Amino acid sequence: MSNIVTVENLDLYYGDFQALKKVNMSIQEKSITAFIGPSGCGKSTLLRTLNRMNDMIVGIRIDGQVIINETNIYDSAVNVELLRKNIGMVFQQPNPFPKSIYENVAYGPRIHGISNRSELDAIVEKSLKQSALWDEVKDYLKKSAYGLSGGQQQRLCIARALAVNPHVLLMDEPTSALDPISTLKIEELIQELKQQYTIIIVTHNMQQAARISHDTAFFLHGEVVEFADTEKLFSNPDDQRTEDYISGRFG
Amino acid sequence: MLLNSPQDQARVKRRRRKNQLFHFIFFVSTFFGVVALAILLLQILIQGFSWLDWQFLTSFSSRKPELSGIKVAMVGTIWMMSVTAPLTFIIGVSTAIYLEEYARDTWFSRLIQVNIANLAGVPSIVFGLLGLTVFVRLFGLGNSILAGALTMTLLVLPIIIVASQEAIRGVPMSLRHASFALGANRWQTIVRVVLPSSFPGILTGSILSMSRAIGETAPLIVVGAVAYIAFLPENLLSSFTVMPIQIYTWAGLPQKDFQNVAGAGIILLLIMLLSMNAIAIFLRNKYQKKH
Numbered sequence: 171m172s173n174i175v176t177v178e179n180l181d182l183y184y185g186d187f188q189a190l191k192k193v194n195m196s197i198q199e200k201s202i203t204a205f206i207g208p209s210g211c212g213k214s215t216l217l218r219t220l221n222r223m224n225d226m227i228v229g230i231r232i233d234g235q236v237i238i239n240e241t242n243i244y245d246s247a248v249n250v251e252l253l254r255k256n257i258g259m260v261f262q263q264p265n266p267f268p269k270s271i272y273e274n275v276a277y278g279p280r281i282h283g284i285s286n287r288s289e290l291d292a293i294v295e296k297s298l299k300q301s302a303l304w305d306e307v308k309d310y311l312k313k314s315a316y317g318l319s320g321g322q323q324q325r326l327c328i329a330r331a332l333a334v335n336p337h338v339l340l341m342d343e344p345t346s347a348l349d350p351i352s353t354l355k356i357e358e359l360i361q362e363l364k365q366q367y368t369i370i371i372v373t374h375n376m377q378q379a380a381r382i383s384h385d386t387a388f389f390l391h392g393e394v395v396e397f398a399d400t401e402k403l404f405s406n407p408d409d410q411r412t413e414d415y416i417s418g419r420f421g
Numbered sequence: 422m423l424l425n426s427p428q429d430q431a432r433v434k435r436r437r438r439k440n441q442l443f444h445f446i447f448f449v450s451t452f453f454g455v456v457a458l459a460i461l462l463l464q465i466l467i468q469g470f471s472w473l474d475w476q477f478l479t480s481f482s483s484r485k486p487e488l489s490g491i492k493v494a495m496v497g498t499i500w501m502m503s504v505t506a507p508l509t510f511i512i513g514v515s516t517a518i519y520l521e522e523y524a525r526d527t528w529f530s531r532l533i534q535v536n537i538a539n540l541a542g543v544p545s546i547v548f549g550l551l552g553l554t555v556f557v558r559l560f561g562l563g564n565s566i567l568a569g570a571l572t573m574t575l576l577v578l579p580i581i582i583v584a585s586q587e588a589i590r591g592v593p594m595s596l597r598h599a600s601f602a603l604g605a606n607r608w609q610t611i612v613r614v615v616l617p618s619s620f621p622g623i624l625t626g627s628i629l630s631m632s633r634a635i636g637e638t639a640p641l642i643v644v645g646a647v648a649y650i651a652f653l654p655e656n657l658l659s660s661f662t663v664m665p666i667q668i669y670t671w672a673g674l675p676q677k678d679f680q681n682v683a684g685a686g687i688i689l690l691l692i693m694l695l696s697m698n699a700i701a702i703f704l705r706n707k708y709q710k711k712h
Binding site: 221226228253258268269278282331 | 525526593595596598600601602605606609613617618
């Protein structure tokens with residue numbers, strides 16, 4: 171398998187505070203990579219660096235390179251709208267738009283210029299099927315997304331992200347606001363999606379990382395302490411701090 | 422444990438009495454406003470209701486109270502509002518969008534923000550003087566509908582800006598993030614996410630600012646709306662009068678019957694104001710239910 175995302179010597183500062191320190195990482199295509207670590211360790215910051223959602227924060231400074239599909243995404247020639255079309259994102263809290271289920275999924279394609287009705291219909295159906303929501307909502311596509319349960323809303327958000335046909339899907343603690351059954355459904359869904367997409371998931375839940383991911387990165391104080399095969403990282407970590415964290419001695 | 426020691430009981434009773442006292446005070450305060458309003462409305466209705474007829478709506482002002490009508494003033498108000506409403510809406514909502522969505526938090530944007538808040542509190546007569554200096558004299562618009570409407574626009578802009586800003590600020594950040602993460606730019610996000618969600622609030626603010634504009638008198642007197650006028654305005658540069666000024670003029674006339682004519686005018690003005698507010702409430706409820 172080949173690498174799709176490569177992070178090289180990445181430093182990130184919020185004003186004077188250094189949130190990421192010399193991060194180096196290569197992420198495999200069509201696999202699931204988990205970022206774990208205690209709160210404030212920089213794992214979400216790194217995730218948001220990959221689709222440049224950090225750009226909106228005032229006073230942020232980034233050194234180093236993030237290369238996705240052989241392009242440095244912080245190059246001035248890169249079009250951030252197209253980057254985000256290619257790198258989808260799912261957030262911690264389900265955040266559907268106050269629109270119908272259909273319009274939520276069709277939002278991205280419409281933004282990028284698709285207005286043909288049958289084309290949109292096809293995208294909506296395909297995306298909802300991919301996110302395992304189609305059977306539950308196919309008769310209610312015109313109903314408000316706010317009528318769905320939290321877990322359904324999160325799967326709708328995944329469908330919405332898939333609708334613009336991204337290569338990479340970033341997930342920022344996608345199950346932390348959900349009950350265990352909804353969490354399980356999302357985890358199964360993520361396993362399905364890795365056939366076609368590269369998935370990078372930030373999680374607070376170490377069992378989740380162990381269950382679903384292929385590789386895991388452990389973050390601490392803005393540094394990547396250890397990045398390895400998930401099985402190895404959880405059974406036989408190289409670094410003492412990783413050992414301490416996964417065995418629950420802190421964090 | 423003793424549940425009802427005499428000291429405890431006395432204390433509880435004292436607290437209850439205090440509660441009752443304040444309950445009473447708050448009730449009286451509420452009652453005071455409602456009763457005052459009811460008396461006012463009743464008096465105006467008794468005075469003016471029988472004068473509010475078709476003749477009143479379709480006649481020019483006259484020296485004889487029974488022939489007097491509000492036609493000119495009503496047409497003047499409609500003319501003025503048809504300039505003020507779109508101007509206020511476009512400028513006000515655009516300003517709110519700029520301040521909330523585009524402007525960075527710099528000393529300059531903070532200065533604008535503070536000034537808008539202050540402008541909302543400036544007495545309306547001051548806006549009248551501004552209108553007189555700038556629109557009537559400097560721009561040479563004269564005592565025209567356009568000068569009046571522009572002055573009125575300035576007067577109510579802060580209201581609609583502040584209301585729209587609050588509505589826009591009420592749209593959760595997470596929705597904007599969702600839109601940006603799909604590759605939308607700021608304008609697409611504003612049009613497709615922010616404005617639809619904040620529309621009820623913006624609409625309410627607009628209609629409230631319009632009802633303020635309909636009821637204002639002082640600045641238009643300064644700008645030169647004419648008290649007695651015997652013809653309908655023909656274009657934006659015609660001289661004009663509006664309903665509150667007409668009512669004010671009637672109320673100042675010596676003949677007793679003109680008080681009743683003024684009463685009829687007030688009823689009409691109140692009907693217009695209350696229906697605008699009702700529309701605002703209706704639209705807000707209608708669009709809020711959607712989400």
